[in-house]
Amino acid sequence: MSAQEATPQATDMGLVVVGAGGRMGQTLIRTIAAIPGARLAAAIERTGSPALGRDAGELAGIGANGIVIGDDPLPAFAKADGVLDFTQPAASVEFAGYAAQARIVHVVGTTGCTPQDDAAIAAAARHATIVKSGNMSLGVNLLAVLVEQAARALAPEDFDIEVLEMHHRHKVDAPSGTALLLGEAAAEGRAIALAENSERGRDGLTGARRTGAIGFASLRGGSVVGEHTVFLSGQGERIALTHQAEDRAIFARGAVKAALWARSRKPGLYSMRDVLGLS
Numbered sequence: 636m637s638a639q640e641a642t643p644q645a646t647d648m649g650l651v652v653v654g655a656g657g658r659m660g661q662t663l664i665r666t667i668a669a670i671p672g673a674r675l676a677a678a679i680e681r682t683g684s685p686a687l688g689r690d691a692g693e694l695a696g697i698g699a700n701g702i703v704i705g706d707d708p709l710p711a712f713a714k715a716d717g718v719l720d721f722t723q724p725a726a727s728v729e730f731a732g733y734a735a736q737a738r739i740v741h742v743v744g745t746t747g748c749t750p751q752d753d754a755a756i757a758a759a760a761r762h763a764t765i766v767k768s769g770n771m772s773l774g775v776n777l778l779a780v781l782v783e784q785a786a787r788a789l790a791p792e793d794f795d796i797e798v799l800e801m802h803h804r805h806k807v808d809a810p811s812g813t814a815l816l817l818g819e820a821a822a823e824g825r826a827i828a829l830a831e832n833s834e835r836g837r838d839g840l841t842g843a844r845r846t847g848a849i850g851f852a853s854l855r856g857g858s859v860v861g862e863h864t865v866f867l868s869g870q871g872e873r874i875a876l877t878h879q880a881e882d883r884a885i886f887a888r889g890a891v892k893a894a895l896w897a898r899s900r901k902p903g904l905y906s907m908r909d910v911l912g913l914s
């Protein structure tokens with residue numbers, strides 16, 4: 636055990652990492668090993684994944700931990716206290732149902748969910764304690780509070796709001812979950828519904844910008860972990876509120892913190908703002 640690793644205790648929260656072979660899955664396995672109060676109970680991947688049968692610790696680069704990656708979530712959930720899930724929308728909906736059956740905590744970081752996916756996850760939260768957020772970092776959730784305040788203070792006739800995000804070349808959804816979270820915060824500040832006021836993917840002869848709209852633009856390339864800027868642009872001046880993620884560990888630490896927080900909460904659907912006391 637390295638100096639950075641916590642000594643496991645019997646009372647530690649047993650966490651299942653689903654999507655254990657992914658970028659976030661491996662980061663979560665490293666993070667759990669370093670946080671007191673949490674222990675890795677199981678590691679799950681999709682059927683057919685090349686990660687199946689491998690030692691989770693070895694795959695994550697921290698040395699063997701004796702947890703072999705499997706593809707059967709139900710028995711793993713039955714013996715655990717919580718699930719950390721950064722996978723893909725259909726999988727997260729399925730895992731929310733299993734977490735409800737097992738009456739455990741489900742932390743969902745997966746982005747790109749449809750309104751139907753979100754409704755299914757909300758339904759599962761009648762029996763599971765679910766924390767779902769497009770971004771688990773402290774910095775982004777604080778930024779969302781600042782965006783909400785700025786949007787409330789600056790009138791839509793005077794300041795236009797646009798959200799710009801950039802991510803690595805492997806990202807499959809756009810706008811990012813974080814961009815939508817920040818857009819929701821801006822909409823909340825303006826007391827409008829984001830769904831009816833967003834402008835996405837401008838191309839061609841678009842016409843002038845609609846007053847009060849919240850715009851989104853997405854860039855993809857290389858290894859960028861995640862960058863988000865909310866621009867509030869007025870006549871002759873512009874405010875830019877930016878967050879730059881330099882390491883996926885910020886999301887993983889937030890997810891473990893959310894699980895530990897949720898352990899003593901009643902079933903329901905919670906956000907990272909609830910976890911961080913920023914609501």
Ligand SMILES: NC(=O)C1=CN([C@@H]2O[C@H](COP(=O)(O)OP(=O)(O)OC[C@H]3O[C@@H](n4cnc5c(N)ncnc54)[C@H](OP(=O)(O)O)[C@@H]3O)[C@@H](O)[C@H]2O)C=CC1
Nearest residue numbers: 654657658659680681721722726744745746769770771886
């Ligand atoms: N909320 C937040 O703070 C953050 C959210 N994210 C989000 O997390 C998600 C994952 O991101 P990332 O780790 O980069 O993506 P990866 O593609 O690297 O990882 C996803 C993993 O989930 C696996 N998976 C897919 N379906 C299943 C299934 N049914 N059962 C078990 N495992 C499954 C994938 O396997 P395979 O590749 O074999 O299909 C893959 O290993 C994305 O939606 C991303 O936007 C990411 C970072 C932070």
Ligand SMILES: O=C(O)C1=N[C@H](C(=O)O)C[C@H](O)C1
Nearest residue numbers: 746769806811812813860861
């Ligand atoms: O896919 C990613 O990598 C990330 N996804 C989240 C998002 O969609 O906002 C969070 C973070 O920006 C990294």
